Amino acid sequence: MEGKAQASSNMYAADLSSIKAAQDRISSHAHKTPVLSSETLDSLSGRKLYSKCGAFKFRGACNAVFSLTDDEAARGVITHSSGNHAAALSLAAKLRGIPAHIVIPKNAPKCKVENVVRYGGQVIWSEATMQSREDVAAKVLKDTGAVLIHPYNDGRIIRASVLKETACSGQGTRSLELLEQIPQIDTIIVPISGGGLISGVALAPKSINPSVRVLAAEPKGADDAAQSTKAGTIITLPEAKTIADGLRASLGSFTWPAVRDLVDDIIVVEDREIIEAMRLCYGVLKVAVERSVLLRCYRRVSGIIPVGMAAIMWGL
Structure with missing residues (x-):
């Protein structure tokens, strides 16, 4: 089964050229992350699986x-975030020698706040x-004149020409790296x-080889992407209820076109499945991971993707 159509360079928040430029720009700062494999997971899924691991927000x-x-x-720079983007921006700003103002909600995990301070x-x-996050960020923005770096969606502060070179392009370097490591990949599954x-x-492989399938994985308690895809327009949930705290944000207007046009299917899973998958990942791959929804896909892919090679990306 072939994937959705090839990416058009003028339709989305990034394109292949901006992703390649991002790869060159960050190469001296961001480590290449490994690809793991396991015969046990291959057996469970009935497919050859690869796991592209490591955090991506940086x-x-x-x-x-x-x-x-x-x-x-x-x-x-300034952002508002309760998670890894806050720490990632703090570190990136430190490397460039500039201040980073980080608006964090009071219920953010202590370990993530500590990372921001550490960086x-x-x-x-x-x-x-x-x-409240947006209001506080707006006030700090007015007081400092700092540049807003949204984790995935902001066209108000960063001009459109720069947006193509920022967060979305940076995240796209992950799939370029994967294609270099496993060039024969058929399907990519992403939270x-x-x-x-x-x-x-999605933008990089779809530009290089449109037949590559891109699947999304999402928790049932925060399934706005699945609902949006069915409705054909962005659906915002009043509240996200899932243990996968890194997957509670709503789709952005800049990311929605690529999700709508390039993602071939969305897999929705229960929180109990996420917990089971975390145990499986630790027991088989010997790595501890965040509560990332896509890990359950190890047992779901047999009925979703054709026989071939699939890569599952995780890490927030």
């Missing part, structure tokens, strides 16, 4: 920070609502939340 943040002009960089980010607290990772990941 790629987008690093690309965004090092895309800024000197004048922009001198003003510093030199300045923590500004907000209430645990998206509206979906705001859409930044899967947009970038």
Whole structure:
């Protein structure tokens, strides 16, 4: 079964050329991440599976920070985030020697706040609502003049020409790297939340080989992408209820076109399946992972993808 149509360079928040430029830009800062395999997982799925592991948020943040002009960089950067993008932007800003203002909700995991501080980010607290996060970020933005680096979707502060070179392009370097490591891959399965990772990941292989299938994986308690795809327009849930805290964000307007046009199917799973998959991953691959929804796909792929080689991407 072939995947959806080839990516058009003018329709989305990134394209193959901007992803390749991002790969060059971050190569001296971001490590290549490994691809793992397991005969046990191959047997469970009835397919040859590869797991592309490691965090990805630093790629987008690093690309965004090092895309800024000197004048922009001198003003510093700002974001609002409860997770890994906050830490990633703090580290990227530290590498460039500029300040990072990080708005974090009061209910953010302690370990993630500690990472922000460790990397030199300045923590500004907000209430645990998206509206509060945005309001506090807007005030800090006004006070500091810093440049907003959204994790996946912002066309108001970063001009469109720069947006193509920032987070989405940075995340897309992951699939370019995968294609270099496993060039014969048939299917790529990616977790979906705001859409930044899967947009970038889908754009590169779809531009190179449109027959590659791209599947999204999403928790049932935060399945706005699946609902949006069925409705043909962005559906925003009033509240995301899932243990996968890194997958609670809603689709963005800049990432939605790529999700709509290039993602071949969306797999929705229950939280109990996520927990089971985490245990399986630790027991078989001997790696500890965040509560990432796509791991359950090891046992789902037999009925979803044709016989061949599939890569499952994880890490937030």
